[in-house]
Amino acid sequence: MARQEFRGFGGITLRAEVSGFSDDPAVLLVHGGGQSGEAWRGVAEALVQAGRYVINLDLRGHGASDWAPDGRYDFGVFVEDLRAVLAQLAARPTIVGATIGGWIAAAAIGEQGGHLASGLVLADAPPQVDGDAAQRVSFSLQELSEQTDRRQACDPRFLAQVDLQAAAPRITAASADISLPLLFVRGAFSKLTEDDAAPAFCNRHDNVEMAEIREGGNLVAFDRTDLFNATLLEFLERRVPRFLPDYRQGSDARTLRDALGCFATGVTVVTAMGEAGEPVGLTANSFTSVSLDPPLLLVCIAKTSGSLKVIEQASHFAVNVLHIGQQPISNRFARPGDDRFAATPWQRGQFDAPLISGALANFECARHALHDGGDHIILVGQVERAKYEPRRDPLLYFKGRYRRLHFA
Numbered sequence: 001m002a003r004q005e006f007r008g009f010g011g012i013t014l015r016a017e018v019s020g021f022s023d024d025p026a027v028l029l030v031h032g033g034g035q036s037g038e039a040w041r042g043v044a045e046a047l048v049q050a051g052r053y054v055i056n057l058d059l060r061g062h063g064a065s066d067w068a069p070d071g072r073y074d075f076g077v078f079v080e081d082l083r084a085v086l087a088q089l090a091a092r093p094t095i096v097g098a099t100i101g102g103w104i105a106a107a108a109i110g111e112q113g114g115h116l117a118s119g120l121v122l123a124d125a126p127p128q129v130d131g132d133a134a135q136r137v138s139f140s141l142q143e144l145s146e147q148t149d150r151r152q153a154c155d156p157r158f159l160a161q162v163d164l165q166a167a168a169p170r171i172t173a174a175s176a177d178i179s180l181p182l183l184f185v186r187g188a189f190s191k192l193t194e195d196d197a198a199p200a201f202c203n204r205h206d207n208v209e210m211a212e213i214r215e216g217g218n219l220v221a222f223d224r225t226d227l228f229n230a231t232l233l234e235f236l237e238r239r240v241p242r243f244l245p246d247y248r249q250g251s252d253a254r255t256l257r258d259a260l261g262c263f264a265t266g267v268t269v270v271t272a273m274g275e276a277g278e279p280v281g282l283t284a285n286s287f288t289s290v291s292l293d294p295p296l297l298l299v300c301i302a303k304t305s306g307s308l309k310v311i312e313q314a315s316h317f318a319v320n321v322l323h324i325g326q327q328p329i330s331n332r333f334a335r336p337g338d339d340r341f342a343a344t345p346w347q348r349g350q351f352d353a354p355l356i357s358g359a360l361a362n363f364e365c366a367r368h369a370l371h372d373g374g375d376h377i378i379l380v381g382q383v384e385r386a387k388y389e390p391r392r393d394p395l396l397y398f399k400g401r402y403r404r405l406h407f408a
């Protein structure tokens with residue numbers, strides 16, 4: 001078992017115990033209010049034995065995580081913390097949340113966070129929260145705050161502040177927008193939800209399942225861990241199965257292209273000015289920096305490229321790094337036929353090479369060297385001048401498709 005740190009909302013340090021192999025499918029455990037990750041110990045062990053990688057998170061003000069320096073423990077700040085943690089994980093986990101932990105996860109995923117996880121299990125956290133249920137949970141937390149021995153597990157300011165009644169409409173709305181596989185587990189004797197509300201919700205949504213544990217009460221994951229584990233593992237195997245790595249290999253051109261496509265790049269347009277004053281350019285992602293001193297970069301241009309002749313003869317060329325809004329420019333400079341510059345705003349650079357206006361970055365280069373590179377020419381340029389816009393996002397290319405950066 002190891003400890004991992006995450007940066008939560010506002011830079012707070014959150015801590016998790018991680019166990020299992022990081023290549024296995026991840027499960028993120030989120031405990032309830034007034035608890036800590038310690039409560040999940042039996043669940044975490046069963047998950048690791050079943051081949052899952054477990055991240056057992058302590059919420060802010062709980063367990064090993066920092067207490068909020070500004071005393072903020074409102075529902076919204078927990079949702080932001082969780083989104084920040086999810087963005088820092090290498091793989092999209094299934095989240096298993098108990099009571100408030102489940103509701104925090106429902107809001108984080110339901111409010112346009114579907115890309116951050118693979119599935120959601122709500123233990124004792126009905127996806128439709130009525131005000132009465134929320135009040136009952138709030139009351140039980142207030143009771144907790146009066147038990148001195150429990151006080152050490154969490155910051156008492158959390159217990160005094162938590163207002164689930166106010167959060168109930170938000171949780172209910174977010175749950176209805178979750179399209180990931182979702183399992184709601186409740187104890188048959190749970191007093192958190194009306195008997196009919198949860199089954200009705202599950203029936204309305206194809207992705208939602210419900211499991212009732214006969215002997216369970218309000219804290220089914222912890223009171224009846226054995227039965228809870230069986231239900232959880234069955235759901236995971238069926239809806240979020242473990243995948244075996246499926247490597248393709250070979251020496252053929254297709255495998256080579258696909259393997260090279262695993263390297264994510266930005267997208268550039270390489271431009272130069274012809275002797276008769278005609279601008280030429282083509283889309284290229286084979287761009288890389290080479291040296292800082294002297295400042296060198298390179299780009300590989302196919303020997304079949306119609307632009308190559310002009311580019312290799314010009315004393316200067318430019319590399320224009322495209323931003324996320326410039327995908328049409330990338331398409332235009334990759335297609336034969338179009339008058340590429342007529343439809344593209346550009347201006348002459350200091351050394352005459354055409355600069356695409358509004359690009360994320362422009363590098364004006366003197367031709368430094370040309371090397372043979374099989375069916376490509378490796379064009380090395382010495383950067384004379386660079387310009388960039390720090391606030392724009394790049395256009396990305398990965399596995400043959402355009403992509404965008406993702407920040408949570």
Ligand SMILES: Cc1cc2nc3c(=O)[nH]c(=O)nc-3n(C[C@H](O)[C@H](O)[C@H](O)COP(=O)(O)O)c2cc1C
Binds near residue numbers: 284287305306397
């Ligand atoms: C994302 C992307 C990246 C590309 N990267 C390169 C590259 O690095 N080198 C190259 O020669 N062609 C590359 N191409 C293909 C050329 O842009 C394309 O063949 C273009 O039509 C060449 O124009 P030209 O023949 O007028 O020079 C790329 C195309 C796309 C869509």
